[in-house]
Amino acid sequence: MKVTINDVAKLAGVSMKTVSRVINNEPSVRKKTHDLVMAAVKELNYQPNLAARNLAGTSSYAIGLVYDNPNAYYVIDMQNGVLSRCRQEGYELVIHPCSYADDNMKNELKTMIRRSRIAGLVLTPPLSEQQDLIDELDEMNMHYVRILSGRGDNNDNSSCIYVNDFAAAYEITTHLLQLGHKNIAFICGDQGHKSTAERLAGYQQALADHHIEAREGLLYRGEYSFESGVEGAKELLKDGNTLGITAVMGGNDEIAAGALFAARLMNIAIPGELAITGFEDSPFSKQTWPKLTTAHQDNDEISQHAARLLFSKTRGARNQDKDICRIFTPSLVIRGSSDAETA
Amino acid sequence: MKVTINDVAKLAGVSMKTVSRVINNEPSVRKKTHDLVMAAVKELNYQPNLAARNLAGTSSYAIGLVYDNPNAYYVIDMQNGVLSRCRQEGYELVIHPCSYADDNMKNELKTMIRRSRIAGLVLTPPLSEQQDLIDELDEMNMHYVRILSGRGDNNDNSSCIYVNDFAAAYEITTHLLQLGHKNIAFICGDQGHKSTAERLAGYQQALADHHIEAREGLLYRGEYSFESGVEGAKELLKDGNTLGITAVMGGNDEIAAGALFAARLMNIAIPGELAITGFEDSPFSKQTWPKLTTAHQDNDEISQHAARLLFSKTRGARNQDKDICRIFTPSLVIRGSSDAETA
DNA sequence: TTCGTCCTTGACACCGGTATCATTAGGAAA
DNA sequence: TTTCCTAATGATACCGGTGTCAAGGACGAA
Incomplete structure (x- = not known):
């Protein structure tokens, strides 16, 4: 036996x-x-026997996935991607959801690391943006790979995988501009998240490049949730839409779905009277009515790449590819919420 | 250090x-x-040090969660529930998604168990229904807890947690009957899943108790997916709804959302011309238009209970509560998709 | 053939706990 | 106080691998 x-x-x-x-x-x-x-x-x-290897060896055969993300689809995608590589390499995956707001987070994390002798960590946003956490990890000499919103602008490229939200937001905005929209509102996700800043910046840059002023009144600062999308849309479109908004960009698909819901409440036709777009291409962006125009983000590929990069680090420098640090740019997916033709 | x-x-x-x-x-x-x-x-x-404990001790300090479920919300709920108890008890959680259709599944599972010296497993449906898998686990003397659709009818109660889909379906159907619906269609989930059979049985029993014939033509046998909901609704309501259907019960929320989508395509007013109900109360059942009437299933409680039960088993008989085997009955949540008043 | 070097291989301690069994201490009964 | 029994504690082997270092072998050069 x-x-x-x-x-x-x-x-x-x-x-x-x-x-x-x-x-x-x-x-x-x-x-x-x-x-x-x-x-x-x-x-x-x-x-x-993994336990014996972990105990005897200098490095262990387990990696951790750390996340603080309420989006189930995102988390599952990440898990599956990382897991599939773990299996190939004979590693175990220890998952570690942890609340970003909680001050005990770092202690918990350290405890976990010590207990399970983790070989490395995959950090997903927004935790991957916490500099104090990064510093701690550096201090304890822990390997990690960060999945970050950005354009490769970080100084420590060897451990980062970027999702170019800026470019994606730029593309979505351009799409709306080309459809003739002038007054495009934007419902932001959580303040403090890098993705929020990047997506907003892409939107603003696109407007600027088309010589359109980015008015503060067209901005609603919310969070990455359906409810926030509802609230934001209600606020932006109140009093018979005095601002003349013809398009609303949601910070992610949930916000967009919320905006859609609000529009429905207010008897606003989509996309006839108002175009709405999302971000991330979650499964439910194909399940709204109409389906959501969004930016497709290949989470499976991203997470697999993260795991690959992490393994190359834990194994030492010998096969650390130089070009292994990649930037993923989500691609525009046009659906009925912005363009009736594609419904 | x-x-x-x-x-x-x-x-x-x-x-x-x-x-x-x-x-x-x-x-x-x-x-x-x-x-x-x-x-x-x-x-x-x-x-x-967990590795050392695992190696030296007879039982390990890790449990596994096995699932084959495409529903991200469900999986995350299960993970979080089990995980929260694991933390309290100082255990690790090893997640193990595995494809039910794949013949290598059992081998993979056995490999995992042997490698990581798992102390026990939490099995979620539909994997928890696979008798051959259960037999294998029994044979290798592995502790496990099954989460099952059912009414406590299994012979091995010590390792089962039941979700009473029958009662919940009965309640939903009764709700629709009380609203005056007579021709209630049902879009089933995957054939072979116990939950499909239980939910269907509850529906049929409710009809029978109200002296209404359960016509085969009102049944669509699909699977637990949005697409299936769309297809099912299209099929049932085709040719101007010759069957006179005034309500459609979806096997789960995704099916219901799909049916909602299809109704929209066919310009059928919800709930005015057609009532639609779901099952499970996924987050997105509050994000459709109108919101879905459904049966709320407390996945967090269920998964925590499963973990608790598993720990009591792995620790030996000393604190095996007698009443620890529970039956959870999802409760009716009435929303706008069946009742305009509550929109 | 002989020697030296480098490539292979093996012996053994050790990772950080737990299981087993022997030993000791504590308390009740005599 | 002594005796005896049980509860509490300690010594040591062991879990199943890996790290270290020394020994053995192959092979080319002299």
Whole structure:
């Protein structure tokens, strides 16, 4: 039932240490020996015991995924992507949701790291933006990879994966401008999140490039939630839409869905009287009426890449590709909420 | 930086084994000794190393969550519930999504269990319904807790938590009947899932109790997806709704949202011309227009309970509460999709 | 052939806890 | 106080691997 490295060693007629070498792809093993051991491994269906490896080895066989994100779809995407690479590499994944607002967060995190002997961490926004957390991790010499909203502007590129929200927002805004919209409102997500700033900046830049003034009155500062989208739209469009708004950009799909809901409440036709756009291309952006124009973000690819990058770091410098730090730019997906033609 | 059990033992002036006893709440420790050790633990901020415990002990300090469910909200709810209890008990959670259709599933699962020395598993539907998987787990003497759709009708109550979909479907159907609906259609979820059968049975029982024939033509057998809801509603309501359907029950919220979408396509007013209901009370059931009448299922409570039950099993019989096996009945939530008053 | 070097391999301690069993201490009964 | 029994504690092996370092072997050069 339980096969240990010793059994394999006996069957192959070599020492335990040699089996260990083969399992871990260490150099300095004769091909003949390697094959011999592998045959024994296969025959016995040997599976190394993770606990023992973790205990004995310098580095462990588990990585952590840290997130503070209420968006279930996002979290699941991240988990699945990271997990699929973990399986390939024989690692375990320890998930660690933790509240950003909570002051005990860092202590909890440190506790987790110490208890489970984590080899590295994948940090997702907005936690990945917390400089004090990063500093702590640096201090304890922990490997990590950050998924960040940005344009590659960070100084520590080796550990960052960027999502270019700026470019995506620029593209969405341009799309609306090309449809003839002039008064485009924007419902922001959480203040303090980098993505909020980046998306807003992209929107403003696009307006500027088209010589349109970005009026403060067209901005609603909310958070990344459906409710916020409802509130924002109500506020922006109140009193019979005195501002003459013809398009509303939501900070993400949930906000956009909320705006859609509010428009419905106010008997405003979408997209006839008002265009609405989202961000992220969550599954439910295809389930609203009409479907949401949004920017597609390939979370699976992003998370897999994050895991790959992390593994290359934990394994040491030998195969640290130079170009492994990538910038992902979400791509515009036009649907019925901005363009009746594509409904 | 790194505090071992040895450090604690020295500081407290006792043996390592005694510290171990205190940490694990074993009997036969004098109160004075206990306090002495705990003081040392606190002072050094000692955290037991999970890998070492797993390796040395007979049972491990990790449990697994196994799921094959495309519903992100459901999975996240389960994870968070189980995780919160894990933290209280000092356990790790290893998540293990696995495809039910895949024949390699069981092998993968066994591999995982052997590698990580899992102490127990929480099984969610539909995987929890796979008898061959259960048999395998029994054979390898693995602890597990199943979350199942049902009414407590299983023979092995000690490891089951039931969600009474039958009662919930009965309640929803009754609600529609009381509103005066006679021709109530039902869009089923995946065939073979217990929940599909239970929900359908509840619907049929309610009709029977009201002396209404359950016509086969009012049934659409789909799967638990938005698309299926769209297709189902289109099919049921085709040709100007010759069947005279005035209400559609969706097998879950996604199906209901799809039906809502289809109704919109066909210019059918909700709830005026057609009532629609869902199941589960996912977050997006509050984000459709109109909001969905549905059955609220307390996933957080369910998953926490599952973890609690699992821990009581892995710890042995001493604190296995008798009444710990529970049946959760989702409760009716009336919203605008069935009743205009509550919009 | 002999020597030296580098490549392979093995022996053994050790990671940080727990299980087992022997030992000691404490308290009740005699 | 002594005796005896039980509860509390300690010593030590062990879980299943990896790190370290020393020994053995292959191979080219002299």
